[in-house]
Amino acid sequence: MASSSALTSAPRTLKTAKIKITTKCNRHCDFCIFAEGGQGENMPIDTFIQVLDRLDQIPFRQLHINGGEPTVHRDFVRLSGLARERFPDHVMVLGSNAITLARNERLLEATLTHYDQVLIGCDEEHENYDEVRAVVPVLRKAGKTVVINSVLEAIAPDRLAQLAALCDEYGAIHVTNHVHHIDVGQPTNDLGGLCDRNVDQHLMIEVDGDCYRCFNAMAKNDSEFTVWDAGFAAKVFAPRREHYDFCLKCHEYKDSGLQVVPAPAVPAHRTASV
Ligand code: SF4
Known part of the structure; x- marks a missing residue:
């Protein structure tokens, strides 16, 4: 039986776990620091299975499969099936161009079989307007949530309007963003306090197992731990003490006002009634 002190600690659930299954990509966007074109590296299938094993140790809601461009991974179909099989009740999200x-x-x-949501980057850099126009109706007809993301520094106003109209017509979501992960x-x-996105938001796992508790942080020296570490699950939820x-x-910096971002405290009365 749980003690009363155990009941006062918050159940920790990560919003999103993201596995970057490849650094290969079929595009060469100027602003992208996540991919290396055809020169990139695929995560071996055995490694992917081990990463799924590690993720099985932590509570999280959504599993993102990303790259690079994840669909160019030669085992994309099998990897997607394995992830869905392992986490049948999680929201499966594909990030693709x-x-x-x-x-x-x-x-x-x-994609239609294994994923619930598809996030598509679309702008001049991705040069994928025709493909997006072809794919969005199919995904929406199958009931998938579709989010189109355009980088404002890389899209002309008329293209932006066309994409908005497409999304409107098919019930997709159109969002815009700035190039947020590099100095432009x-x-x-x-930096008055640590970013509040540090708490229970995102875990990004690179091809080699390096982990970042933010989708935007991706310099090797920003890696905090690896999926292979002993105590991996505890490290995912450990307080953050340093900026990346x-x-x-970063355009997404949101000041928590705190020098150390701890586990969110949950009042005893909230947990006691659960
Ligand atoms: S400021 Fe940006 S890079 Fe830093 S933790 Fe927040 S979202 Fe991540």
């Missing part, structure tokens, strides 16, 4: 989905029926079928001359953030290198120039 949709280019291969529009051209390869097998990959599109696997924006003013430096005044990327925080200084």
Whole structure:
């Protein structure tokens, strides 16, 4: 039986776990620091299974499969099936530029079978307007949530309007963003406290198992631990005490006002009634 002190600690659940299954990509977007074109590396299937084993140790809600461009991984179909099989009740999210989905029926079928949501980057850099136009109606007809994300520094106003109209027509969601993970001359953030996104938000796992508790942080020196570490599950939920290198120039910095971001405290009366 749980003690009363145990009841006062918050149940910790990570919002999103993201596995970058490849650093290969079929595009070469100028602003992208996550991919290396055709020169990239695929996560071996055995490693992917081990990563799923590790994720099985922590509570989380959504599993994102990303890259690079994840659909160019030669085992994309199998990996997607394995993840869905392991986490049947989690929301499965694919991050893609949709280019291969529009051209390869097998990959599109696997996406329809295994994923709940598809997030598609679309702008001049991705150069994928035709493919997005082809794929969005199919995904929406199958009931998938579709989010189109355009980088404002890389899209002309008429293209932006066309995408908004497409999303409107098919019930997809259109969001815009700034290039947030690199220095594009924006003013430096005044880092008064640690970013509140540090708490129970995102865990990004790289091809080699390096972990970052933020989707935007991705310099090797920002890696905090690896999926292979003993105590991996505890490290995911440990308090954060330092900024990442990327925080200084990140458009998404949200000041928590705290120098150490701890586990969120939950009042005893909330847990006691559960
Ligand atoms: S400021 Fe940006 S890079 Fe730093 S933790 Fe927040 S979202 Fe991540």
